[in-house]
Amino acid sequence: GAIKDPAVKALYQAVAKPGESAFNVAVADAFKAPKVESIKTDNYHGAAGDTITVKATDDFKVTGITVSILNAAGGLVEEGNAVVQINETDWLYTTTQANAAVAGSKITAVATDMPGNSTSLVVNL
Numbered sequence: 001g002a003i004k005d006p007a008v009k010a011l012y013q014a015v016a017k018p019g020e021s022a023f024n025v026a027v028a029d030a031f032k033a034p035k036v037e038s039i040k041t042d043n044y045h046g047a048a049g050d051t052i053t054v055k056a057t058d059d060f061k062v063t064g065i066t067v068s069i070l071n072a073a074g075g076l077v078e079e080g081n082a083v084v085q086i087n088e089t090d091w092l093y094t095t096t097q098a099n100a101a102v103a104g105s106k107i108t109a110v111a112t113d114m115p116g117n118s119t120s121l122v123v124n125l
Contacts, residue, residue, distance in 0.1 A: 034119055071104070108120055
């Protein structure tokens with residue numbers, strides 16, 4: 001399906017090695033999910049406007065990162081999309097809600113790639 005979209009096909013073709021087609025790259029990408037390498041919480045203190053940095057990689061391209069924060073009791077504090085940074089590996093999430101009890105909270109980052117594969121990483125605070 002990705003190859004039927006000319007824009008997506010061009011993206012895959014641009015990274016194809018000699019003798020490799022856009023189709024080959026797309027199929028390989030479909031079989032490999034992205035990896036969330038780390039969630040950096042040094043700048044998260046439970047205040048709105050704090051930042052969380054997620055590092056994620058894929059054999060082709062990570063297309064999105066969703067971050068969710070659960071409090072110690074398991075209640076959802078907030079959830080939203082991180083913004084890709086210039087290096088295309090780091091993603092920045094800026095919090096919008098206060099979390100009065102950071103200790104015991106869980107931060108989950110879910111990375112998604114072009115074919116829709118996804119993986120997650122959870123950090124307990």
